[in-house]
Amino acid sequence: xxxxxxxxxxxxxxxxxxxxxxxxxxxxxxxxxxxxxxxxxxxxxxxxxxxxxxxxxxxxxxxxxxxxxxxxxxxxxxxxxxxxxxxxxxxxxxxxxxxxxxxxxxxxxxxxxxxxxxxxxxxxxxxxxxxxxxxxxxxxxxxxxxxxxxxxxxxxxxxxxxxxxxxxxxxxxxxxxxxxxxxxxxxxxxxxxxxxxxxxxxxxxxxxxxxxxxxxxxxxxxxxxxxxxxxxxxxxxxxxxxxxxxxxxxxxxxxxxxxxxxxxxxxxxxxxxxxxxxxxxxxxxxxxxxxxxxxxxxxxxxxxxxxxxxxxxxxxxxxxxxxxxxxxxxxxxxxxxxxxxxxxxxxxxxxxxxxxxxxxxxxxxxxxxxxxxxxxxxxxxxxxxxxxxxx
Ligand code: PMP
Numbered sequence: 001x002x003x004x005x006x007x008x009x010x011x012x013x014x015x016x017x018x019x020x021x022x023x024x025x026x027x028x029x030x031x032x033x034x035x036x037x038x039x040x041x042x043x044x045x046x047x048x049x050x051x052x053x054x055x056x057x058x059x060x061x062x063x064x065x066x067x068x069x070x071x072x073x074x075x076x077x078x079x080x081x082x083x084x085x086x087x088x089x090x091x092x093x094x095x096x097x098x099x100x101x102x103x104x105x106x107x108x109x110x111x112x113x114x115x116x117x118x119x120x121x122x123x124x125x126x127x128x129x130x131x132x133x134x135x136x137x138x139x140x141x142x143x144x145x146x147x148x149x150x151x152x153x154x155x156x157x158x159x160x161x162x163x164x165x166x167x168x169x170x171x172x173x174x175x176x177x178x179x180x181x182x183x184x185x186x187x188x189x190x191x192x193x194x195x196x197x198x199x200x201x202x203x204x205x206x207x208x209x210x211x212x213x214x215x216x217x218x219x220x221x222x223x224x225x226x227x228x229x230x231x232x233x234x235x236x237x238x239x240x241x242x243x244x245x246x247x248x249x250x251x252x253x254x255x256x257x258x259x260x261x262x263x264x265x266x267x268x269x270x271x272x273x274x275x276x277x278x279x280x281x282x283x284x285x286x287x288x289x290x291x292x293x294x295x296x297x298x299x300x301x302x303x304x305x306x307x308x309x310x311x312x313x314x315x316x317x318x319x320x321x322x323x324x325x326x327x328x329x330x331x332x333x334x335x336x337x338x339x340x341x342x343x344x345x346x347x348x349x350x351x352x353x354x355x356x357x358x359x360x361x362x363x364x365x366x367x368x369x370x371x372x373x374x375x376x377x378x379x380x381x382x383x384x385x386x387x388x389x390x391x
Contacts, residue, residue: 015330015359027051027242029368033345038372040158041363044348046211046320047285047292048368049242054250054283070246070270072290074101074280079272081243086276087247088233089283094217096227096249096375101276102117103268105206105236105246110235111264112248118199120145121169121215122162124155128178128186129383133204138307140168149178152189159197171232176205176219177212180354182321184208184219191229202232210240216293218287227251241282242286245271245297292367296320299365299374306378312385320365323349324381325358332359 012015025031027050029040049055062082072078083101090099113136117123123137128149137144143166147155155172172194173229175187187203191278195200205218213221220230227233229249248258258265285292303322307314315323328330332348339346339361350359363377 008037008145013085015328015333021345029366029373034340035325036306036340036343038340039369039376040341041347041369041373042363043366044207044239044243044366045242045368046207046296046364047216047242048239048366049282049285049292052242052282052285055242055285059274059278059282062274063272066273067101068274069272072270073266073268074270075266080270080273080276081248082273082276082280084281086280089280090247091249093215093283093287094221094233094249096233097252097366098255098266099247099249099269100255102248102262102265103271104238105134105204105234106242107268108234108236108246108248109133109136109204110139110255111136112202113137113142113173114231115262116143116202116232116359117171118169118171120164121171124158124170124172126150126174126178127355128181128191130179130206132206133172133173135171135287138156149181149185150183152186152193155190155193155242158163159193169351171202172259173202175207176203176209177207177319177321178351179207179321180360181315182207182317183315184212184222184319187223187225187230187315191225194237197231200231201229202234203230204234205235206236206239206246206320209235211293211296212263212288216240216292231361237278241279241286243279243282244275246386280358295367296365299367299371303363303365303374303378304373307381310378310382312378312381313365314380315360322363322365323365324361324385326360327357328389329359330346335381335384338363339380341376342376342384344380346377 018276021032021033031040070078073121077169107130117140119141122143122145122341124145127146144285147158177184191201208219210216231250233249235247237243329350336348337345349362
């Protein structure tokens with residue numbers, strides 16, 4: 001494959017080369033990355049649960065009880081009582097009939113969309129939806145219809161421009177909280193549109209669950225919406241929940257149909273039972289530890305104020321995702337590297353993860369950050385980013 005070298009060079013020349021960072025410390029904001037004591041502003045561990053001792057103890061206890069792996073897919077002999085209990089507890093938490101676990105959010109989205117849409121249908125997607133939703137739509141073979149970010153009028157226009165018939169077997173899909181921008185989808189308007197057109201609405205709430213809504217019930221709940229408005233709710237368990245995995249929650253028939261037909265549910269090994277047990281412990285904390293969300297809210301406000309004082313313009317976002325738009329990919333990488341040299345990890349996010357020309361530093365806040373961490377970040381950005389702007 002002689003062409004690989006050339007392709008790799010092209011990626012590098014475009015400033016799009018990705019490099020692994022080696023973490024040798026704990027899964028916490030203060031850790032060791034590439035051999036250096038660092039403060040991590042890039043993770044999705046919004047509530048600081050990834051390094052929680054009680055959740056770790058629940059995981060270890062379940063390993064002692066059940067062993068390490070599940071040994072099979074759910075529909076063979078992999079469905080442990082810990083999975084069952086987690087599904088029931090998630091459904092109850094979210095006020096939905098039933099929930100179904102998937103091994104990851106990526107796999108959930110790649111299973112759900114092809115199961116719910118036929119090749120004759122269309123998948124209406126916000127232009128900034130996560131890659132796993134785009135890939136799920138591609139797998140379905142349905143027509144992909146992208147609408148402008150958060151723009152329900154544009155969605156309406158795109159819907160009307162389709163030929164009669166296509167729209168009937170279709171779905172509207174959106175991130176709840178957008179992963180690279182941190183803003184929240186206009187869910188009441190989308191739900192109204194979907195209801196009017198008799199289309200199901202699916203929300204991927206990877207970044208809303210645990211963080212916003214009553215007791216962390218997510219973006220759908222934050223608007224006072226429920227199962228009738230957003231029939232298909234996807235949530236991930238590796239972000240605010242600090243563990244790993246994903247689920248779909250909705251009405252009985254939806255879940256039963258996905259269990260019968262979603263290929264990424266059927267043809268893969270179930271999560272280890274210990275991971276489900278740890279997630280049950282995490283769910284308890286998500287519900288009870290309101291102080292984590294309070295801390296997060298305070299720190300987000302503090303970051304925004306501190307940035308504004310220094311004329312550092314963050315994108316408009318009220319969530320823990322607080323991006324600083326840079327534009328050029330190579331510049332974003334250079335700034336990210338200069339911050340890493342000071343022990344501050346802020347990832348440069350570049351195309352194809354975000355649209356061309358919108359490379360950014362994606363700053364994320366966790367409840368376990370401190371004001372001192374944020375002071376350090378702002379002062380470093382001030383010097384590095386301003387020097388770069390002037391240069
Ligand atoms: N959806 C969104 C919006 C995400 O941000 C992510 C993870 N980055 C996923 C889905 C995939 O979830 P997972 O990491 O569990 O595969």
